[in-house]
Amino acid sequence: MLRKIGFYCGIGFLTLFSIVPLLWALITVFKRNSDMYSVGTVPFFYNEPPTLEHVVFLFTESNFGLFLQNSAIVGIFVVLITMVLSIPAAFSLARLTGSWGERSGMAIFLVYLIPPSLLFIPMYQIVVWLGIANTIWSLVIVLPTITVPFCTWLLLGFFRSVPRSLDEAAMLDGCGQFTTFYRVLLPQVWPGVGACAVFAFSLSLGNYIYAATFITRSAARTLSAGVPTELIRGDVFFWPELMAATLVVAIPLAIVYGLFFNYLVGGFKNAT
Amino acid sequence: MTVLTLRALEKHYGSIKAVDHVDLQLESGEFMAILGPSGSGKSTLMRLVAGLEPPTSGDIIVDGQSVVNVPPQHRNVAMVFQSFALYPHMTVRDNILFPLVSRKVPKQEHEARLQKATSMLGVENLLDRRPSRLSGGQQQRVALARALVRDPELFVFDEPLSALDAQIRSRARAELRELHDQTRITTLYVTHDQVEAMGLADRVAVINEGRLHQVGTPQELYNDPADLFVAGFIGNPPMNLIPLDETMVAGLRPEHMLVDPEEDVPDLLIDLAVTIEHIEYLGSEWLAHGQARAVTSNGQQLHVIARLPASAHPGLVSGQECRMVGQRKDVCLFDRASGKRQVQAEVPA
Incomplete structure (x- = not known):
């Protein structure tokens, strides 16, 4: 008791x-x-x-609406690029490369651990060279360098947890390599794909250092860099607006994370 | 007609020969079991036939055509996996239809074929369920229906009963044989369980360490084992293997071992003084385990088993001394060095 x-x-x-x-x-x-x-x-x-005056101020007299829009566009593109690259990569490493493919998962994960605060200088060079500095496309191109390795590693675990006899049954039932992947394996890892999408989206949302250094034009900024620069003017903190800006993003994200939490944890368990 | 021919088939993993020079033929409609202990290469052999692994050398011929370079999806071989490998995201109906869909069989044929396969296996009422909602026995039937639906040239089973509960296993075994008698699809059945192999198959191929030791009917394997491995593997308990001299080993089935014979038994080849270790009562019979007092030439104790009918209480107790004898006509003789069976006539009287 x-x-x-x-x-x-x-x-x-x-x-x-x-x-x-x-x-x-x-x-x-x-x-x-x-x-x-x-x-x-x-x-x-x-x-x-x-x-309600602060909420009205946030949406009418700051660039917050634009930040939201930019962040959404960046997030969606980052998720798409991440999925297109990491799903086939994880499948190939789990199934087509023999034993070293599976073991390379850890090496891939290590790439993710290189801190962006070191990488932003060379990355900025590349962004300038591509002519996309000061646009949201700089983030769309650079953020997948973080999300792709991580999601590949996570999905590798999901693919690895699918018994090989399923692939073999599919092949004997008349599937080639691609149809086996598409019709039999992919449906088994949808939860993992969902977890990766949530992760990639929230990571693109939360990244500050790239967002703050690649883009200086306020209207092109995303939430993470735009909100602190726009709502802290000199030594004046617009506290209620800052809080509102945070909550508008945090609450929906928390709910989605809650929905995918078990899959994320399951994925970490499979991957290690 | 020969459906499947394996010719000098080899599969090596590094220096390990998982399949070592296997020659085998399956006739049309035949049910053949590949029987061997775990790690004997029987599963590898089956995977080679299904096309899941490429052989190191040798040939696999299905219906007169070499299929060594044919990928599994183009071989008309259906396999039932040990785990059944049902697709978890599909209903039973979609699972069974999957081979037809991926082989692009015309849609109008689907329903009739589904009907035929499901009624044969009695799973018509499960069609809308997911595999996770099925019992082991039901999963096995669905896996069989999925294999059956596309009229395969060759059925390959990978220990399909080992995932089932012991209670339903013998029922499933009977159903499997009835199914084969209905369809007459040539079948290769891999198992480590000799009861399954002997009870189901027309012929049994015994494999160990990648090599085929004997291919024959269950009766041939039991009565005429080709070598020491088969003699020591088939039968439960297996043959008593009793060294006669430096070169010969005598094999005698436990039911042919006579304990304390009352009258004179003619033409004895085996005559041992035995200390009874323990007596086992199995309902339909007794097993008398004993230790021969003579030791073998390499100094090992010789363990012998005699099988006695349940009707006669053996009247033996542990520690009791008795005589166990075997007649020449019941004994199989093996060459000690090669393990090969010797013809009776060569044996000195």
């Missing part, structure tokens, strides 16, 4: 611990400036009636 109480107390504390910042952000979004900056009041309550 005591153990049970202790267990639920622990759970309750951890839940509160992780949800308080979000709640605080949510409360701040609708606060009047005078309420927010008044000293001596509890910051978690509305002392003056809530307002």
Whole structure:
């Protein structure tokens, strides 16, 4: 009994611990400036009636709408490029290359660990050379260098968990290599593909260093670089707007992550 | 008519010969079992026939045509896997139709063929289920229906019963044989279980360490083992192998081993003084395990087993001394060095 109480107390504390910042952000979004900056009041309550003025400001008087749009375009293209490259790569490594293909998964994963803060200088050279600096296409081209290795590694695990007898049955049933892949193997790894898509999208959303260095024009910026530069002007922090901008992105993403969480964890388990 | 011919077939993995110079012929409509212990190369042999692995050398001829360079999707060989390998994302119906779809069989034929295969296996009422919702026995039937639906030249089974519960295995075995008698599709059946091989097959090929030791009917294998390996492998318990001298080994089935014979048995070849180790009661028979007091020339203890009918209580207890004898007519003789069977006439009396 005591153990049970202790267990639920622990759970309750951890839940509160992780949800308080979000709640605080949510409360701040609708606060009047005078309420927010008044000293001596509890910051978690509305002392003056809530307002929508900051949300209106965010969408009408900043480039936030553009950032959202840019981030969505970059995210979708990064996901597409990642899928087109990493699904066939993972399949080939899992099935067509003999034993070294499977073992190369770790080597591929290591590529992902090279920090972007080292890579952005040479990458910038390439982006300038391609003539796409200051456009969102610079991110569309460069971000897959992070997502493709990671997703290949993750999908390799998913492909590896499919029994080989399924491929063999398909071949004996009359499938060539491609139809075996397309009609039999791919359907087994859809959860993994979904997990990879979520991961690639959220990574493209969260990348700051490339987004901040390749693009300096405000209208071409994405959320990660645009929001802090647009909503922090000098030493003035537009707190409610910042909170609103964060939540608009974080909440949907959290829900999607929740849906794919089991597949992601399963994928990590298969891949290692 | 010969459906399948293997000619000097070899498969090497590095220095290991998984399949070592195998010659084999399957006649049309024949049910042949490939029987061997695990690691004997029987699965490799089957994968070579199915086209899942290329042979190192030798030839595989199906219906008079070499198929060594033909990929599996163009060989008309259907296989039932040990794990059944049903496609988890498809319903039973789609699983069974899959070979027809991927071989581009005209759509109007599908329904009739599906009907025929499913009614033969009694799975008509499972068509809309997913494989994960089926029992092991049902999965096996669906796997059989999928293999059957496209009228294959050759059926290849990879231990299809080993994934089933012991209770339904003997039923499934009977059904498998009935199915074969209905369809008469030439069948290659790989197993490590001699009860399956002997009970199902018209002929059995015994394989060990990649080499075929004997190909014959179950009766031939049991009564006339070609070498020491077959003699020591077939039968449960297998033959007693008793060294006679430096060059000869005598093989005697446990049921031919006579314990303490009351009257004079003529023409004895084996006469051992034995200490009983333990007695086993198996319902229909007794097994008497004993240790011969004479040791073999290399100093090993000689273990012998006699099988006695259940009707006669053997009246033996552990530690008891007795005499076990075998007649010349029941004994198979083997050359000790080569392991090969010797013809009786060569044996000195």
